[in-house]
Amino acid sequence: MPPAIETVDLVKEYGDLRALQELTLTVEEGEFFGLLGPNGAGKTTFINTLVGLVRKSGGEARVFGYDVESDYREARDAIGLAPQEFNVDRFFPIREVLMHKAGYHGVPEDEAAERADEVLKRVGIYDKRNERFDWLSGGMKRRLLLARALVTDPDLLILDEPTAGVDVQLRHDLWELVTELNEEGTTILLTTHYIEEAERLCDRVAIVNEGRKVTVATPDELKQRGTDTISLRLESPVTSSLAADLESDLGAYAHAVTAAGNTLEVRVDDGGSTVPQLLSDLETRGHEIVDLEISRTSLEEIFVDLTRSEDRTVTRSSAASADGDDADRRQEREQEGVA
Numbered sequence: 001m002p003p004a005i006e007t008v009d010l011v012k013e014y015g016d017l018r019a020l021q022e023l024t025l026t027v028e029e030g031e032f033f034g035l036l037g038p039n040g041a042g043k044t045t046f047i048n049t050l051v052g053l054v055r056k057s058g059g060e061a062r063v064f065g066y067d068v069e070s071d072y073r074e075a076r077d078a079i080g081l082a083p084q085e086f087n088v089d090r091f092f093p094i095r096e097v098l099m100h101k102a103g104y105h106g107v108p109e110d111e112a113a114e115r116a117d118e119v120l121k122r123v124g125i126y127d128k129r130n131e132r133f134d135w136l137s138g139g140m141k142r143r144l145l146l147a148r149a150l151v152t153d154p155d156l157l158i159l160d161e162p163t164a165g166v167d168v169q170l171r172h173d174l175w176e177l178v179t180e181l182n183e184e185g186t187t188i189l190l191t192t193h194y195i196e197e198a199e200r201l202c203d204r205v206a207i208v209n210e211g212r213k214v215t216v217a218t219p220d221e222l223k224q225r226g227t228d229t230i231s232l233r234l235e236s237p238v239t240s241s242l243a244a245d246l247e248s249d250l251g252a253y254a255h256a257v258t259a260a261g262n263t264l265e266v267r268v269d270d271g272g273s274t275v276p277q278l279l280s281d282l283e284t285r286g287h288e289i290v291d292l293e294i295s296r297t298s299l300e301e302i303f304v305d306l307t308r309s310e311d312r313t314v315t316r317s318s319a320a321s322a323d324g325d326d327a328d329r330r331q332e333r334e335q336e337g338v339a
C-alpha cells in the first residue's frame, strides 16, 4: 500500500514568497500525524496543495499513490477535509449540506441521507439537522465541519486547526472522536498550535518553519532533545564565584550552573542519570543538599527553540499579485462543494 501522503521536494511560490520550500514528507497509512509550525509556516498551503485548492509550483505530491493534480479525482475522493475557515453553504439545512457533499463524491441519494444522519449523530448535532449553518453556535459549526469531512467516509482525514477557539469540553470530545476514527483505521493529518494536542494525539509530528521541514519525530523523541534542569537547595548560600568554580568542575556533564541564594541550578542532558554523580560531586566539595527537583524542558520550549524565526526578506507586493490563479481555483472548487 502506498503511503497516505507522500510529497517530494514540494514547492509553492506566491510570487517571490516561497510558502513551501522543497518539502519532503511521508505519512504512512493509519498514522496520526501532526503538522506543527508557527503562523505562516506553510501548513494550510501544504493541505490546500493536497486537496487541489492550491496548484503546486514544483515537486511531487501523492495521496495513497494518486498524484494530486493528474489523478485529482481519486486523490480528492480519499480525503475528508475539515478546514480552518467556515466555508459552508449557508442557505440549506445542514443535513442537506452533508447530502450534497456525499452526492458530489458519487454517493447515491438514499445512502447519502443515511450517512448524513450517521455523521451528525457521531459529532453530536443530529438534533440540529434541519437548521442552517448560520444558526449554529461556534462549537457546533466546528462539529459540522468534521461531519462534512466524514460524510464521504475518507481514508485520510485532514484537520486544519480543528480546536481553534473551542471550549475545553468540545476540545476533549473532538480528541476522543478523532482518536476513535484513527483506531478504526483512518489516517489523520492534524495541524495545530496546541502543543499539548499534538503530544497527546500524534504518533509523529513534523515541525515546519518558513515552508521548510525542520524535523520529523515522535513527541517523545522531541522531548528527549531538550535539556533537564536540576534545582538543588543547599544548606548554605552559594556565591557566584563558587557557582563559576562548580561550572568548570562539573563541566563534564553540565551545560550551565547558576546560583541564587541557597539555590543551585544545573542544566544537563538527562537529569535522572546525572543526579547521583552530581550529588556525590557536591558532597565531595563539602556542600550539604536540603532539597532537589528535576524539571524537563517542555515540548513547547523545544518547539519555540526549533522554530525561532529568521527575518523574511521577501517583498509582499509581488506575492499578492501572483495569487489570482489560486484564488480562481479555490472559488471553482468551493462552488463544486469540494472543499
Ligand SMILES: Nc1ncnc2c1ncn2[C@@H]1O[C@H](COP(=O)(O)OP(=O)(O)OP(=O)(O)O)[C@@H](O)[C@H]1O
Pocket (backbone or CB within 6 Å): 014, 017, 019, 037, 038, 039, 040, 041, 042, 043, 044, 045, 046, 319, 320, 323, 326
Ligand atoms: N493566497 C496567498 N497569496 C499570497 N501569499 C499567501 C497566500 N496564502 C498563503 N500565503 C503566504 O504563505 C505563507 C504560508 O501561509 P499558510 O497559510 O500556509 O501558513 P500556516 O502555517 O497555515 O499559518 P497559520 O498557522 O497562521 O494558519 C504565509 O507567508 C502566507 O502569508
